């Protein structure tokens with residue numbers, strides 16, 4: 043190898059090594075559920091950069107909804123009223139990739155549902171109609187993790203308390219199966235997840 047070629051080779055090789063290290067440092071170790079020492083689910087902080095799978099407007103749950111404890115966002119309203127809510131649903135990107143390839147949700151998988159009150163009056167008075175996402179009213183998570191503290195059925199469900207004073211979100215305890223799991227198991231179209239309501243899972247391009 044000539045001197046110039048060797049220099050070039052070394053330059054590219056070094057750049058390659060730096061590139062690999064930079065990539066490794068940039069790519070997160072994956073979005074896995076994390077728990078506190080007493081088994082509460084930590085708030086998945088970066089979920090807004092995950093895959094956005096669907097947005098539902100004021101869904102009402104028919105099946106025994108009145109008898110079970112609902113996440114704060116499930117209001118007793120009819121679409122088109124002042125109490126409309128938007129439900130934004132996200133999935134961690136690694137599980138989305140596996141779902142597209144295999145049609146199944148790997149373990150672990152996390153879905154987050156952020157609920158906003160629909161508002162129709164903006165401060166500037168520009169809107170002549172329609173609604174936008176106003177105040178956030180709840181944040182829930184569905185987590186498939188057989189290794190979670192306490193074990194049990196494959197999926198566990200959580201609601202993070204929105205602390206009104208500090209806006210800080212605190213880790214959450216899993217709900218009893220009868221509160222959440224049972225309805226998801228019975229009525230959701232794929233492995234406890236409401237794929238029937240989420241375009242990015244139901245009709246992937």
Ligand code: HEC
Nearest residue numbers: 098103113129153155182183184199200221222225235236
């Ligand atoms: C009576 C049925 C029912 C019960 C009980 C129920 N859910 Fe759901 N859940 C739904 C439906 C329907 C959707 C999808 C529509 C929506 O809300 O946007 C959903 C969606 C979700 C999602 C989005 C991810 C997913 O799994 O598809 C989360 C997170 C969630 N629910 C959490 C909870 C929690 C926490 C509880 C218990 C406190 C609960 N759910 C109880 C019917 C139910």
